[in-house]
Amino acid sequence: MRTRAPGRAGTASEGFVAALLGDGGDIPWAARVPARFEATLAALPAPVRAAVRGGVAAVDAYARVRTGRPLAALSAGERESVVAELGRRPPLVPLLDLLKVPVLLAAATERAAPAPAPEPPKDPPLTCVPAAHWPARSRADAVVVGSGAGGAVAARVLARAGLEVVVVEEGEHHPTSSFAGRAPLERFTDLYRDGGASAAFGNPPLLLPVGRAVGGTTVVNSGTCYRTPPHVQARWSGRFGFAPADELGVRLDEAEALLRVAVQPLDVLGANGRLALAGAARLGWRAGPLRRNAPGCAGSCQCVVGCPTGAKQSVQLSVLPDACAAGARIVTGARVRRILADRDRPGLPRAAGVRVERPGGGAFEILSPLVVVAAGALHTPGLLRRSGLGGHPRLGSNLSVHPATSVAGRFEEPVRSSTGVLQSVGVEELHDRGILLEATASPPGMSSFVLPGLGRALRRELEDADRLAVLGAMIADRPSGRVTGRDRALVRYALHPRDGRRLLTAVRAMGQVLFAAGAQEVLTGVPRAPRARDQRELDELLTRVTSRQLHLSAFHPTGTAAGGADPEWAPVDGVGRLRGVHGVLVADGSVLPSCPEVNPQLSIMAVASAVAHAHLA
Structure with a gap:
């Protein structure tokens, strides 16, 4: 003692x-x-x-x-x-x-016992320059703000077309070698904005984690690569006049090839995924291993804190190296304060570059006639407002976030969810109703699922966690949020009643899959009704629960600088040009006009490619 x-x-x-x-x-x-x-x-x-x-x-x-x-x-x-x-x-x-x-x-x-540190691979070379070492004034043909899925692709397209490109990234470069041997929680607080505690305020509040690093959120996502569903492509093109569906299909093919997307092999799926497959099969539901950008995945179950083996093809390993090979440079640890604009000439103002803050104080300018904004759906609106370019009344509105919740099933035999693929299986039986279930096992303690109990009861739950299999659900939501603020994003989100009902339906469906797979009980994550021992008990419990009592989080923010043909509705036009100024493109998740209904990395990459190619045409 x-x-x-x-x-x-x-x-x-x-x-x-x-x-x-x-x-x-x-x-x-x-x-x-x-x-x-x-x-x-x-x-x-x-x-x-x-x-x-x-x-x-x-x-x-x-x-x-x-x-x-x-x-x-x-x-x-x-x-x-x-x-x-x-x-x-x-x-x-x-x-x-x-x-x-x-x-x-x-x-x-x-x-948790320390995981054996794999021999880190050598990453493809990047041309990264810390902000402290960048000159006070420089010039480029194009400045790209942000190095995530959208910014990386835009930089690659423009650099390969012969433009001198500078990418400005607020986060730091974290090579694969920096992940091995460090506890997942230490990496979590390093790789996420606000230590992973970014949130949307509302009733209920939603945790909304986003990455901050060279590679953006692709460094810390699950590696799941769904193509934009055909009906979503048709909606964007037909209803909104954005991104023609035939071109988007071509750009999706390119993105899949860049990321080496393939169906996850069964041999490293892990027990968490195999149980999800077994439960879905017994119900006769559509399910299968997910398509992922992780050739050679070793089942480390650490995608969300930086893949320690380099198998996951985040854009700093797959897209940015091509951009740098074509001459692009990446300034790290640099926050863009404002987009510079020439307002002296008649007509609309024209982009003239960016003013960038150094982390230790001071600033520098990169002069350029083209600025590509790819700061993400939560931060693009604030940058445009700080720059005097945020006058469109709908800038910051139209926010979709994929509200999400998780449940866990306790099994007789150990599941050991921390070995295997983190997000391994998709259960798509309810996807046409806007509900996507995914077997998702995070590193220890990092699931959005919260163990029940206090005191010794909580300790017993923690010590017995190896027998839990976790499923997560995300909802294709109605755009119900807004991002305000200039210097710091303030995110507000009001869960739509329809989406609240979908979340409860999702909890019931996840329970069905887990019980069908042989779970002895299902842990709901609801503090006042934490467990059910069979489906009947779960169904009865859910009649007494509202969606606001679930443990909710959210992912994949999109839509806050929506693109479209209608100038009154869309701050950005149908090919990614910000209205009211020449020479500013938007090429990140903020430009998607509605919820993509799937994990959005491929959608964002395809749209960014379309925007960059349209500019060059």
Whole structure:
């Protein structure tokens, strides 16, 4: 049993972690959790960090009122009694579940045995220059803002056409060698904007993680590569007058070839995916291994924190090397403050380049007659507003985010979801109703699914997590959000009632798949109704649950600078040109006019290619 150093009082974090995990000093790995918890908080935005600390302080204050002592000074039994009392107060249950998230992240990280570090491959060469070393003024034929799926493809097309291209990326370059040997949680806080805590505010709030690195969110996505469904292509072309469907098909073919997309082989699928296939087969539902951009995948289950083997063909491994081979350069750690525009000549203003902030202070300018904005659907609107180019009334509106939730099934035999493909199988039986199920097993503690219980009950759940198989669902939503702000994106999203009903339908469907595969029980993620032991119990439980009681997250933001033929509706025209200015293109997820209904990397790449080729034509 652990003992505290004489004379040292435990911190509020130590007491809180011990209370949540039912730790009486008898768990060796638990001693490391408070420090990991504090390190995780340090990577979060100040408002989120303050909210978590406030919640911890409130629980500690409650302990003082009930016992006269802080949590850290109580015995394990006394702490258990305090958290049990709080857990019996219905208004506090959702708050406690939110506070559990960073603790579970830290606990799962410390409990997991370190994965063997693979021999890192040598990445294809990139021409990266840190912002601190870029000259005060330079010139280029084109500046691309952002190096994710859209920016990388636009840079490649333009550079291969002979233009001198500079890509400006706010994040840093993280080579594959930097992933091996580091805990997934450490990489998570490095590779995501705001330490992974970006959120959309609304009822309910939605966690909305996006990447920030050379390669953008492609560095941290699942590697799933769905083609834009034909009916979505037809809608974009016919209803919105954007991206002709025949050209988009050609660009999708190109993107698949660049990323070496193929159906994931069964030999590395993992038990999580095999159970999803078995459950779907017993139901007679359409399902199969997903198409992914990961030739030679070793089943590391770490796609969302940077593939440690280099198998996943994120754009910094597959697209940007081609752009750099054609002469493009990438400025890293550089935030574009504004797009420069020449307003002296008659008519519309013309792009003249960008003004860029250095991380340590100061700025530089890159002069160029063409600026391609690919900062992502959450940050493109703010950049345009800061630049005086955000006057269109619908800029920032029309936000789609693929609302998502997860459930887990407990099986008799170990599943060990952390081995195998992270996102392995698609269950498409309900896809024509806007519901896509995907077998998704994240690194320890990183699933959007939250284990039930408090104290020793939560610790037992954590210790038994190897027997859980996790399914996730995402909803093809009605655009229900808006991004405001200039310097910092403020995301608001109101879940549409139809999409809320779809989420509940998705939970029921995921339960059906898991029970059909042999699950002993299904964990719902709903704090007040956390488990069901058969389908009848799950169906009855869902009659008492609203979508706002689910643990929800969101992914794949799109639509905030929508392209289309109607100048009153679309800030961007049908070939990607920002209205109201010459020489500014938009080539990221923000330009998609409606929800793509699938994981959008291929859609964004195809659209960016179409936009860049239209400019060159």
